[in-house]
Amino acid sequence: AAVFAPTYTDIAYEFLEPFCADCHSGTGASEGLDLTLERAYDAMVGVRALQQSDLLLVDPGNPDASYLIIKMEPGGSMSGRLMPRGRPARPSSEIAIIREWIANGAEPD
DSSP states (O other): OOOOOSSHHHHIIIIIHHHTTTTSOSTTOGGGOOOSTTTHHHHHBTOBOSSSTTSBSBOTTOGGGBHHHHTTSTTSSOSSOOSSTTSOOOOHHHHHHHHHHHHTTOOOO
């Protein structure tokens, strides 16, 4: 499992780029969600989830209501498939780092 800091930059480079951007990039991005390094922050933070429009993808200060977290944790109230699709679930230690970043306000650093 990767070890990275609870900062947007580390999450983008160590998590989003290697595990999410292969499906979520460019004009053909799954669900229209581009999680490449240049676009991920603006695409996630404060943005409504297409699959569950009552939730934000990243709800600053509220990891439990952030659809990004819900999509990665087994047993959640998500729509569709657990992410990352077609790959093993990410370790809870990595998800905990993303939870911490969101809980701390999901700043862009």
